């Protein structure tokens with residue numbers, strides 16, 4: 001498989017290629033997918049009548065619950081053909097399993113190869129991977145294969161442990177790190193405390209995963225600012241999910257993650273499942289192209305963001321996605337305003353007095369959303385308390401409940417055996 005350069009083709013050529021691949025997908029689903037075969041029959045849909053991307057709207061949507069409840073019905077191949085069983089992290093509800101064939105793994109390698117090229121990587125680069133390669137984490141294996149395809153070098157360190165990361169950076173001299181942005185901040189903090197001159201190290205770029213580094217208007221958010229003010233490196237944001245088996249990656253222009261058009265069709269839909277205009281928030285809905293094991297048609301990811309379709313200065317003509325505004329299910333309706341946990345995280349990151357936090361949302365006795373912020377602060381004196389509350393009031397215009405907790409208590413809330421990610425949001429709503 002080699003599609004290098006597809007993103008630079010004229011918009012019409014890209015579209016034509018997607019429509020051809022869509023028809024191949026529909027025929028494949030009709031012949032091999034128990035779930036979609038039934039769905040097409042129930043809705044009396046003849047796949048041969050589907051010609052354009054607009055025709056996609058004739059199909060019903062697929063929800064996360066469908067995969068959770070009927071996981072095996074999505075499988076299009078004999079189990080003997082499965083090479084990898086991956087799984088989502090289960091941030092919301094029970095995890096979703098996605099099985100990959102050898103061809104799917106090759107597709108994943110190609111996807112990540114393209115992503116690293118978009119993020120200005122080359123065969124000369126040495127990548128330090130600060131993330132897990134086990135625990136059924138698809139992205140870990142994707143990065144590894146993508147860098148191999150690129151011809152770059154890999155240092156597999158795994159997540160956490162700043163001391164070890166720095167020791168290896170100094171010894172092995174990576175040019176690019178792949179890490180969660182809040183962990184990059186921890187690296188900077190450790191370097192400061194141990195007199196490491198970070199701007200004299202070999203690292204020039206960071207591919208950021210799992211967290212936003214930009215505001216919805218694409219300016220760097222507080223996390224992105226804190227990193228780049230301390231460390232003279234270029235940041236590249238990414239967005240991906242297990243279900244789509246595809247990544248959206250920023251180029252150096254930093255104006256949204258580029259779509260890999262030969263691997264995915266993306267729709268951004270409103271509350272009534274109608275397409276939204278560019279620059280308008282909506283739910284990302286995906287159709288996988290070229291997937292053999294568990295292809296998905298019009299799958300609602302639950303992630304809310306905006307899309308941009310004006311040409312990018314890098315010369316690619318592909319659609320781009322804004323930073324994720326939030327998870328649809330996590331949307332909080334608080335005293336007349338709509339807010340996502342990620343906006344609260346950004347706000348709490350801005351407050352110097354707050355060392356760490358967990359946001360809890362519950363339903364109060366009149367059925368409305370209530371926010372409780374668990375804050376770990378170095379010194380919970382009345383002066384700091386006043387400053388924190390005033391800041392929240394000024395920025396949110398409404399006051400959430402605040403509870404000060406110890407470092408131990410916050411860690412206990414953030415880490416659970418079942419999850420491989422830090423939890424900073426607890427949803428107790430009914």
Ligand SMILES: [Zn+2]
Nearest residue numbers: 251253312314
């Ligand atoms: Zn670009």
